[in-house]
Amino acid sequence: xxxxxxxxxxxxxxxxxxxxxxxxxxxxxxxxxxxxxxxxxxxxxxxxxxxxxxxxxxxxxxxxxxxxxxxxxxxxxxxxxxxxxxxxxxxxxxxxxxxxxxxxxxxxxxxxxxxxxxxxxxxxxxxxxxxxxxxxxxxxxxxxxxxxxxxxxxxxxxxxxxxxxxxxxxxxxxxxxxxxxxxxxxxxxxxxxxxxxxxxxxxxxxxxxxxxxxxxxxxxxxxxxxxxxxxxx
Ligand SMILES: Nc1ncnc2c1ncn2[C@@H]1O[C@H](COP(=O)(O)OP(=O)(O)OP(=O)(O)O)[C@@H](O)[C@H]1O
Ligand SMILES: [Mg+2]
Numbered sequence: 121x122x123x124x125x126x127x128x129x130x131x132x133x134x135x136x137x138x139x140x141x142x143x144x145x146x147x148x149x150x151x152x153x154x155x156x157x158x159x160x161x162x163x164x165x166x167x168x169x170x171x172x173x174x175x176x177x178x179x180x181x182x183x184x185x186x187x188x189x190x191x192x193x194x195x196x197x198x199x200x201x202x203x204x205x206x207x208x209x210x211x212x213x214x215x216x217x218x219x220x221x222x223x224x225x226x227x228x229x230x231x232x233x234x235x236x237x238x239x240x241x242x243x244x245x246x247x248x249x250x251x252x253x254x255x256x257x258x259x260x261x262x263x264x265x266x267x268x269x270x271x272x273x274x275x276x277x278x279x280x281x282x283x284x285x286x287x288x289x290x291x292x293x294x295x296x297x298x299x300x301x302x303x304x305x306x307x308x309x310x311x312x313x314x315x316x317x318x319x320x321x322x323x324x325x326x327x328x329x330x331x332x333x334x335x336x337x338x339x340x341x342x343x344x345x346x347x348x349x350x351x352x353x
Contacts, residue, residue, distance in 0.1 A: 125157060126157040126158040126159050126160070127157065127158050128155050128156065128157055128158070129156060129157065129158040129192060129193055129289065129290070129322050130154060130155070130156040130179060130190070130191075130192050130290070130322065130324075131154065131155050131156075131189075131190070131191045131192075132152055132153055132154040132155075132178075132188065132189070132190045132191075133153055133188055133189045133190075133191075134151045134152075134153070134187065134188035134189070135149055135151070135152040135153070135154075135175075135178065135185050135187075135188035135189070135190060136149055136150050136151055136152070136185060136186050136187045136188050136345075137149040137171070137174050137175075137178065137183070137185050137186050138186045147345060148169070148170065148171025148174045148175075148342075148345060149171045149174055149175060149178075149185070149342075149345050150344070150345030150346065151188070151345070151346065152175070152188070152345060152346050152347055153346075153347070154340075154347055156322065156324070157322075158289075158320070158322055159316070159317075159320045159321070159322055160322055160323075160337050160338070161312070161313060161316050161322075161323040161325070161335070161336040161337045162322075162323065162324050162325070162336055162337065162338060162339075162340060163325050163326075163327055163332070163333035163335075163336035163338070163339040163340075164176070164324060164325065164326045164327070164339075164340055164341075164342065164347075165326075165327060165328065165330075165333055165339055165340070165341050165342070166341050166342030166343060167343075168328075170342040170343060171342050171345065172294075172326040172342055173294055173326065175342065176292050176294055176324060176326055178190060179192070179213075179290070179292055179324060180209060180213045180215055180290075180292050181197055181200075181205045181206075181208055181209040181212075181213060182209070182215075184198060184205075185198055192212065192289075192290070193212070193289055195208070210235070210238065210239070210286065211286060211288065212288050212289050212290060213288050213289075213290050213291075213292060214282075214283025214284055214286065214288040214290070214291045214292070214321075215283060215291075215292055215293075215294075216276070216279050216280055216283050216291060216292070216293035216294070216296045217279065217293075217294055217296070218294055218295040218296060218298040218299055219299055220267070220272075220275040220276055220278070220279040221279065222267040222275055222278055222279060222282075223267075224266065224267050224268060225266070226266070226267075227263065227264050227265060227266055228254065228259060228262055228263045228264070228265050228266075228267075228270065228278045228281075229250055229254065229263040229264065231267070231278055231279075231282055232250045232253060232254060232263075232278060232281045232282045232285050233246060233250045233285070234282065235282060235285055235286050236249060236250070236285060236286065239286070249285050249287075250263075250281075250285060251263075253281040253282075253284045253285045254278075254281050256281065256284065256315065257277040257278070257280050257281045257284075257311060257315075258277065258311075259274060259277050259278060259281065262274060271304070272299060272300050272301075272304060273300055273304030273307055273308060276296060276297075276300065276304075276308050277308070277311070279296075280296075280308070280311065280312065280315070284315065284319070284321075288321070289321070289322060290321065290322045290323070290324065291312070291316070291321050291322070291323045291324075292323075292324045292325075293312065293323065293324070293325040293326065294326045295326055295327055295328065296308060296312070296325060296327075297309060297327070297329070297332055298327075298328070298329075305329075305332065309332055309335040310335065312325070312335070313335050313336075323336070
């Protein structure tokens with residue numbers, strides 16, 4: 121029996137992004153199309169400088185396309201103003217970075233709590249959410265630790281909890297295991313896959329590592345500004 125398809129959550133049409141520096145124009149994304157179904161885990165690969173981070177940042181509403189459209193959950197985010205986009209991003213996107221980007225003077229608990237402080241929410245609801253996500257990533261017993269008292273893998277778990285605490289529709293991750301040893305990397309990738317599945321999150325992960333990509337449901341390669349299904353050898 122054919123599995124039932126989920127609704128499309130991310131849709132890009134003719135997406136083009138150019139950067140201008142003096143007389144030089146760089147166009148990492150050129151008339152790119154993408155349709156991603158809700159709840160899927162996509163790995164994005166491609167050579168250095170091919171535009172992976174650029175695409176991730178456009179999906180996350182951090183950057184805007186030069187032309188073309190991007191629609192997420194039926195909202196055309198490429199038409200939003202800066203302030204609309206910032207508000208939308210806070211509710212809709214969880215971002216996971218290669219180098220975790222935790223605040224060194226805050227504990228694991230406080231780092232995870234941070235994105236909730238700009239939302240209207242009671243203190244008890246905030247506490248409930250932080251404890252729930254710290255438990256989900258297996259760090260319930262480390263919440264009073266500062267980042268320097270954690271291993272790289274544990275720091276990335278805190279960063280995943282911070283990305284999840286606002287209950288976003290989409291998680292984006294830019295080389296989330298690029299700085300980890302093989303065992304910790306596998307650990308983080310299994311966790312991401314499991315959380316995506318259990319919480320029905322859509323995940324877009326950039327990686328250079330074929331093994332990391334194998335944790336995703338499928339892989340797309342960025343080449344010459346477009347997405348293709350598999351890289352020609
Ligand atoms: N803010 C910017 N200003 C000017 N050029 C930029 C900017 N951001 C990215 N670029 C250029 O766009 C191209 C794509 O960059 P991007 O960071 O998306 O590549 P990438 O695929 O993520 O590479 P890597 O694998 O090395 O992280 C590069 O040529 C880069 O120099
Ligand atoms: Mg990059």
